[in-house]
Amino acid sequence: MIVVDSASRRRARVLAEPFRRMQIPAPMFRALVLLLLLAAAAASLPAAVRAQSDENGGLIGLVLPLGARVVGQGRAVAAERAELQALPYNPAAVVGFERGALTYSRFQGADLEDELDGFNGNFLAGAFAGRWGTLAGHFVFQDLGEVLLTDTSPDPIGAIDLSEWVVGLTYANEIRDKVAYGVTAKWYRSDLGVTEASGPAIDAGVTYRPRETVPIALAASLRNMGPDLEFESAEDVGPEEGAGEESLPSRVRIGVAVAPQRFPGLPEEYGVRLLFDIESDLRELSASSQHFGGVFTIHDRIEIRGGVLFADNPFLEEGDGDRLVGGAIGIGLRLQGFEAEVAREVSVSELGDETHFGVGWRF
């Protein structure tokens, strides 16, 4: 039996006061609190309980961050609406366009300070909306750079280029303006030079918005669901070398977005949107990352983003620096449908900070 004293009740009322001002109904408030509690519980689980299976160091193209807007707000995007860059995180996020949109985003990987180029990623997507719903497609190309080949000594005997790409087709729609859903069918290919694999995968997601007047949205998605990839050896390596299976980095993500039409204390021309996502590895739910993001809008022209993310490092033992903490900042400009963003993620990668650029057009 839980006993709550009167002081605690008063503290709870004080904490809840801003949400009352935003006229958030009680059920939504409870759902929000539940999400926060789930996130906190996942974050506090000891690492020893976490991953018992291999970590996906490979198949990187399915998990590297995509989209300058996504990165700028700490990768908290699952509950976004009409956001093409959120497509890889929640297919339902593409619902809400008047007619459609195009977007392209690129990032240059951390400067590895070696003689080889750093890796880079490219994300291209487009969506078209109609009475039948929204149809979207996207293409991801990750250039993983070159790797020198060696055999019995450090003397290189050659070099290979590595890359991964994903192509996907998405259908999304809404039910009674409250529930948006989306499904992405995609094909994935990993070329590791001496071995390669390709296969299908599915993403699916839903977003729930109780009413037009309620400034909150809840979202959940599953991504990278599919059979294990079977790597096949290239012709010029031994029959055993490079062959094997890798499971897809399947993820489950839930998110919430709070976007009041008018934020307390701010003039009408300023807007604020707050988001929170938590994502876990489906094979080990306790290995998770938490994403907090905020978007500050000025005259619907300038968007200033910021975010913080926390992530478990499943490679390390508990307490041995196994929690990663990073931040992000971004700025975007909008003019007559055209968009441009730049974002920088700091301290997330121990190899160095990364900068993302993006352009887009909403029509």
Add this chain to the structure above:
Amino acid sequence: MSRLSAALVLGMLGVAVPAAGQKLQPAANSLVPHDVNRAFLRVSNRGGFGLAVAAVDAGNFPRGTLNRFLFGSGLWIGGIGDVDANGQPDSVVTVGYNPSEPEEIEWVEGAVGGFDRNDPRFRVLDSTNPDDQADFPAMTVADQELFTVYDDRVSVVTGVTPSIPIGVEVRQRSFAFDEPGLDGAIFFQWDLLNISDLIRATGYTIRGLWTGIVLDPDITVASIGSVNDDTAAPLDVDGQPVLLVWDSDFSEQSFEGPPGFLAIVPLVNPGGQTTITQLASSVVPGVLPVPLGDRSRYATMAAVPPRTPTIVDPGFDLRALVAWGTVDLPEGEVHRTAAAFVWAEPSGTPPALLTPLDPDLNQELPVLSGLVESVRAVRAAYDQRLAGLPALLDFPGEPPPPSGGGDGSGALLQNFPNPFRETTTIVYEVVEAADVAILVYDLQGREVERLAEGFREPGEYTVEWDGRSAADREVAAGVYVIRMTTSGGTSTIRALKVP
């Protein structure tokens, strides 16, 4: 005595000059201990066709001389010192060590690609370029000079064949004179510095160093398949061998040049050996197949050891190799070598068919008399005017640090084997005693494992990675970054784990 003064004196005396004082940076992928031998310096023409300049002097080097036709005809001769009308280096000096060559012919593509004047591996100064004159050495002795430095101290990946630096720096000067008798010649002088101590913890002697020139006229495409074209043969001029090239028209696609002879003349050869080799298409039995259309043909040629002079039917596309040597180049010392390209018109009417198989092709042939005289003039001019030039050890502007990792305190060598499935070995060198940490990261920048950590005395160390994380779980297939951190900086390599 200043270092420059010492270099001047010693250079004039023909004494090897230590190259200390160059504060170059070591390469991330430097050598493992081994003896470098039979290394080649190769000066190669670009292999592509030239500018359609015809009889127009488009500013090619040397301006105002007959040799402009050599460039204009697609005969891009020389080395990185050649600059075309666009200011781009035409061709490259290639120095490298080919680890896959079983006979240890250490000659591999080392710096091909880009041809960018701003490429940090190349430093080019042109005495006639106003932008360069302030930096050009104030010892100009010819009507036009070009000064170029190329250093082979970082691994360069072109295609699938990376080079391994052997630690040689090449300081090249090109000279041209307007006066009659010399106005058809380009002189090349190379000072080779052994900078192996700058890319490894301890330097080494490069033994059996050859200097060579590869020539690829590629002239008269229309008559490819004819043995009348692109012919060459060894020629003896006053007891010293030169390579003679003949083309009946020196024409190429959109331009035409006069018929003429070209001689490649080794000028400085302390080793005393000269070989002249023809390389032709695979249709000629006994001659190395030379694939066309890509740069790999040079790598193929690199596998050919110097031969004794031979005369063969060149088939349809001639390439010719002149190599002279050999010398040993100890750590920190300098070796000078030189050669010239001499162009001359036929003296009188040449025979209708003049090929290397022609029994009349020798220095007694009247049509060669002009060329022979030019060869003699070039040799004399080199001995009198250029041979005594000091080694250019103080090139203005230090070379930029290599883009790769590594610093004064250590270097991380490529893991082997790579790719790997279970275990891979990482060798790292510590030049100065320092705290060292070697960590493995995935491409998301997450720490995977710590392979080494702690204070290290100078020396070479080895660690193994079993493909498992710090949490003792096997990591998935993919690329992992291995980074060595010392007090002086970082050095990184990429390891590929396969399923």
